[in-house]
Amino acid sequence: MGASLAPAFLLSMPQMTDPNFSRTVVLLCKHSEEGAFGLVVNRPLVTTGRVTVNLEPPVSTDRELQVWIGGPVEPQRSWVLVGDEPEAMEELTGMRIADDLYLSTSPDLLRRLLGPTPPPFTRLVIGYAGWGPGQLEAELEASAWLMSDVDRDLIFNTPPEQLWETAIRRLGADPNALQMSRGVH
Secondary structure, eight states, rough: OOOOSSSSEEOOOOOOHHHHHHHOOEEEEEEEEEEEEEEEEOEEEEEEOOEEEHHHSEEEOOSSEEEEOOEEEEEHHHHHHEEEEEEOOOOOOGEETTEEEEEEOOOOHHHHHHHHOOOTTEEEEEEEEEOOOTTTHHHTTTOEEEEOOOOHHHHHSHHHHHHHHHHHHHTTTOOGGOOOOOOOO
């Protein structure tokens, strides 16, 4: 296999029929010969009522909490996407995805995220998008995805319902004119 494709944005083609990935922007975090791992970054889910998170001790919040659906795989798992240089990354368990973009599983950060003044540029993401060995490459070859550079500002400063179209237009393409390839091109 060649070099890793991550980090990158994967932008689903308009004809993508899988409801999990229709009009999505996936932040591709990891890619190797073993497969790929990414998070959908434009699927918010606003919770209402009390949310309790399994931390020791448990943490609850009654405020409206925005949770992001990262993909259909393992919806019981969660991550915190951090769009900033964390003050002390060494105390946060996680990984650097790109400049000013980290994925954390830190219970302390999760506790702060649920608090009354959550840190800016942080998102609670549940589930993920995963691909087995060679699967993503096959989907790219079939033109199921467009690839572009990761843009932290696009993730955190673009309304989620506009993110997919904005990301495609930044590539100089019109989403309405895109077609998936059929056969050899």
